Amino acid sequence: MNVIRYLSDEGTPLQALPFSHDDLLRGYRELRRARFWDERAEVLQRQGKLSVYPPYRGQEAAQVGMMLAFNEDDWLVPSYRESAAALTHGLPLETLILYWRAHPAGWRFPDDVNILPFYIPIATQLPQAVGLAHGLTLQGEGRVVATFVGDGGTSEGDFHEALNFASVYSAPVVFMVQNNGWAISVPTTKQMKTKQIASRAAGYEMPGVSVDGNDLVAVWSAAREAVARSRAGGGPTLIEAMTYRMAPHTTSDDPSRYRTEDEASAWIGRDPVRRMQTALNHLGLWDEGDEARLVETLKCEVDEAVQAADATPDPEPREIVEHVFETMTPDQQRAWEVLRDGA
Numbered sequence: 001m002n003v004i005r006y007l008s009d010e011g012t013p014l015q016a017l018p019f020s021h022d023d024l025l026r027g028y029r030e031l032r033r034a035r036f037w038d039e040r041a042e043v044l045q046r047q048g049k050l051s052v053y054p055p056y057r058g059q060e061a062a063q064v065g066m067m068l069a070f071n072e073d074d075w076l077v078p079s080y081r082e083s084a085a086a087l088t089h090g091l092p093l094e095t096l097i098l099y100w101r102a103h104p105a106g107w108r109f110p111d112d113v114n115i116l117p118f119y120i121p122i123a124t125q126l127p128q129a130v131g132l133a134h135g136l137t138l139q140g141e142g143r144v145v146a147t148f149v150g151d152g153g154t155s156e157g158d159f160h161e162a163l164n165f166a167s168v169y170s171a172p173v174v175f176m177v178q179n180n181g182w183a184i185s186v187p188t189t190k191q192m193k194t195k196q197i198a199s200r201a202a203g204y205e206m207p208g209v210s211v212d213g214n215d216l217v218a219v220w221s222a223a224r225e226a227v228a229r230s231r232a233g234g235g236p237t238l239i240e241a242m243t244y245r246m247a248p249h250t251t252s253d254d255p256s257r258y259r260t261e262d263e264a265s266a267w268i269g270r271d272p273v274r275r276m277q278t279a280l281n282h283l284g285l286w287d288e289g290d291e292a293r294l295v296e297t298l299k300c301e302v303d304e305a306v307q308a309a310d311a312t313p314d315p316e317p318r319e320i321v322e323h324v325f326e327t328m329t330p331d332q333q334r335a336w337e338v339l340r341d342g343a
């Protein structure tokens with residue numbers, strides 16, 4: 001199976017790009033915004049202003065390119081890695097900050113944003129995404145669901161159950177595997193014999209494509225095709241984005257303990273943000289002045305969101321046991337009383 005790409009490793013277009021100039025610029029702005037936030041997030045975490053945070057640096061094109069293909073009223077069912085996908089699909093930055101600060105005000109996403117909360121248990125989001133997609137079909141809504149999983153997550157039983165169910169019911173869902181080569185410290189070579197995860201789609205009689213996950217144009221065009229097929233009743237698609245996590249697994253991880261400098265630096269040479277910027281330069285759409293202005297705007301946006309999050313009153317300790325079940329269990333009730341009474 002060919003790995004679809006539109007940009008060279010340096011970023012020069014290898015063929016005509018199937019998007020208008022306005023769309024390419026819109027795509028780049030989202031991509032740059034995703035990078036800007038991720039870099040700031042790591043700093044905020046080190047300052048004690050975020051809890052543990054899973055960075056996605058290197059995987060922006062896979063996430064942003066996928067979500068650019070969806071409409072606002074479509075749904076996103078993300079795992080913990082997908083902060084960039086969530087931002088692209090409209091999650092307010094302030095809510096994202098509060099979420100990763102473990103503040104209850106970030107636990108519930110706004111009602112007009114069609115994103116389920118980040119799933120932490122690996123691959124559990126997949127069957128739920130399929131159920132949601134099937135429900136949308138039953139409602140006759142013509143809406144599509146985006147969901148993501150890592151290469152490691154494809155070894156879970158939930159992956160099989162979700163793809164099988166989606167295939168049998170022709171559910172309107174697009175599965176994006178971000179194959180970043182590592183499940184924390186376990187390389188894909190120790191996890192599977194499959195050379196391309198996209199080839200597994202054949203087992204479910206669904207289309208499967210492998211794309212250069214650091215090429216925004218390749219991801220976006222593959223996702224656009226998959227979404228159009230789903231919306232027209234053609235069922236699910238599996239997209240595998242070949243990418244690399246340039247950052248640690250989380251802010252608690254030290255990747256130098258399991259992977260080599262050479263491997264990491266080879267991927268820095270294929271940085272998805274720089275590649276897209278080079279493509280725009282090449283097309284005469286972007287220059288250093290545009291970049292400086294965009295970065296200034298992003299800085300203001302992020303500063304404002306951080307200030308708004310900082311201004312949110314601290315939660316009460318008892319909120320730890322609220323909102324877990326509709327009615328508290330006896331244990332929670334006891335804990336709640338202790339926290340309430342300070343006993």
Ligand SMILES: Cc1ncc(C[n+]2csc(CCOP(=O)(O)OP(=O)(O)O)c2C)c(N)n1
Binds near residue numbers: 120151
């Ligand atoms: C069911 C379950 N088992 C184990 C874990 C611990 N865990 C957290 S991340 C991770 C690796 C996931 O790797 P991958 O699916 O490739 O995604 P990536 O983190 O690379 O985005 C594991 C095993 C978990 N969160 N859930």
